[in-house]
Amino acid sequence: MCIEVQGGHALHGEICIQGSKNAALPIIAGALLHDGITVLHNCPRILDVMYMVQILREMGCRAEFEGSSLRIDASGTDSYTVPFGCASMMRCSIVLLGSLLGRFKRAVLPYPGGCTIGARPIDLHLDALRKMNASIEEEGEVLNAWTARLTGTKVNLAFPSVGATENAVLAAVLARGETEIINAAREPEIQQLCEFLTAKGARITGTGTGHLKIRGVESLTDSEYELMPDRIVTGTYLLAAAATRGSIVIEKAPVDQLDSFLDILKEAGGRYRLEEPPGKGSHPMLIFEGKDACLPVREVETAVYPGFPTDLQSPLMAVLAKAEGESVIRENVFENRFQSAELLNAMGARISTAGRTARITGVKELYGKTVSAPDLRGGAALVIAGLCARGSTVISNEHFIGRGYEDITGDLRKLGAKIWRTD
Ligand SMILES: CC(=O)N[C@H]1[C@@H](OP(=O)(O)OP(=O)(O)OC[C@H]2O[C@@H](n3ccc(=O)[nH]c3=O)[C@H](O)[C@@H]2O)O[C@H](CO)[C@@H](O)[C@@H]1O
Numbered sequence: 001m002c003i004e005v006q007g008g009h010a011l012h013g014e015i016c017i018q019g020s021k022n023a024a025l026p027i028i029a030g031a032l033l034h035d036g037i038t039v040l041h042n043c044p045r046i047l048d049v050m051y052m053v054q055i056l057r058e059m060g061c062r063a064e065f066e067g068s069s070l071r072i073d074a075s076g077t078d079s080y081t082v083p084f085g086c087a088s089m090m091r092c093s094i095v096l097l098g099s100l101l102g103r104f105k106r107a108v109l110p111y112p113g114g115c116t117i118g119a120r121p122i123d124l125h126l127d128a129l130r131k132m133n134a135s136i137e138e139e140g141e142v143l144n145a146w147t148a149r150l151t152g153t154k155v156n157l158a159f160p161s162v163g164a165t166e167n168a169v170l171a172a173v174l175a176r177g178e179t180e181i182i183n184a185a186r187e188p189e190i191q192q193l194c195e196f197l198t199a200k201g202a203r204i205t206g207t208g209t210g211h212l213k214i215r216g217v218e219s220l221t222d223s224e225y226e227l228m229p230d231r232i233v234t235g236t237y238l239l240a241a242a243a244t245r246g247s248i249v250i251e252k253a254p255v256d257q258l259d260s261f262l263d264i265l266k267e268a269g270g271r272y273r274l275e276e277p278p279g280k281g282s283h284p285m286l287i288f289e290g291k292d293a294c295l296p297v298r299e300v301e302t303a304v305y306p307g308f309p310t311d312l313q314s315p316l317m318a319v320l321a322k323a324e325g326e327s328v329i330r331e332n333v334f335e336n337r338f339q340s341a342e343l344l345n346a347m348g349a350r351i352s353t354a355g356r357t358a359r360i361t362g363v364k365e366l367y368g369k370t371v372s373a374p375d376l377r378g379g380a381a382l383v384i385a386g387l388c389a390r391g392s393t394v395i396s397n398e399h400f401i402g403r404g405y406e407d408i409t410g411d412l413r414k415l416g417a418k419i420w421r422t423d
């Protein structure tokens, strides 16, 4: 399948944001820790979630969607072998290692796949689990792991890796004694994972900080949990509105997680205001005005949370491609995340990259082209470029985009874009 966009239509209207991909995936892995029921509300029906659900089913779990709620019954599973097909299509399958070792003391799984935005080694994951008394052998493309019992200890991460933190947290929940994770990643999705596990009976302190303490428990309980809206999808749609100089309303925007992104959006000339929703603890309505979002940004650097999210770097680049001046982006998290630059250039942009730095000289017009999504967010960047380009853009490799966006064409059509999926 491809995505086809007829450019030149400003986005206007109101949109609801899907549940968070990067929260859903480790939480689904967390459901495996419990010999019983987990219900996840607001679970996005994206390809990566479908892969994870398929993996669980092939391992003997029952997993069914009812609307946007996913019900998992992990009582039937006795398998510790992750089927290779789906697991090697996605990155987050690696966090099954921690939960399988916790539940079965054994795990066999393939190296994870996913977007090629860098080498993406898993050394920090393996070091953390080995410290917790796991033995892990790497045999070709297969990871073979076992433990007499995972044991709590101090895990000091050399870098606050999101996936390695999640693996250590998942492994610690049923481990003997206390695990301390120092220099843990602080991304909001990790906070959701900790909250989800706590609601299941895990004993975790330090949630939301870079220093987590997890005291192992014997078992977990049935639970229901509501996933938060996806901050990266929120940012993508705001950038799409900025690129078309449109104005949109996001019903429940996770603004508290988007500070550094919103600062950059303002620097680019975007304006927004918030309206508090009636209930406490819920997300406000964000009213965005993008008619003046034509300014360059001096320098934006991606960083771990709460810095500017690397997952919004490519979509931002597409907007800056038409800014009135020169912008600089520095990608500090992944070493190969500028693949969409060349494709944007094919559409008329002027972007030069050297190592981790991209210089974007704004142009008056982008032109529709046939291009191929290089990865998930690079694909989203091409959609944004297509929305503000002259003529028609066709984006192949649409499956990359489907890994993280539930219905990007439907959502953008609701906002007035001329965009659809085609063969
Ligand atoms: C499913 C999911 O949640 N994916 C997110 C997660 O990916 P992911 O969990 O893969 O990201 P990490 O935080 O682990 O990776 C960040 C950096 O650390 C390096 N590294 C990581 C692990 C390791 O063992 N060794 C190592 O060197 C990576 O190569 C990368 O350069 O966080 C990224 C950074 O916010 C996001 O872009 C991804 O959307």
Ligand SMILES: C=C(OP(=O)(O)O)C(=O)O
Pocket: 090, 091, 092, 114, 115, 117, 311, 376, 377, 404
């Ligand atoms: C890089 C991403 O995801 P993953 O880690 O699942 O490849 C992303 O969501 O942009």
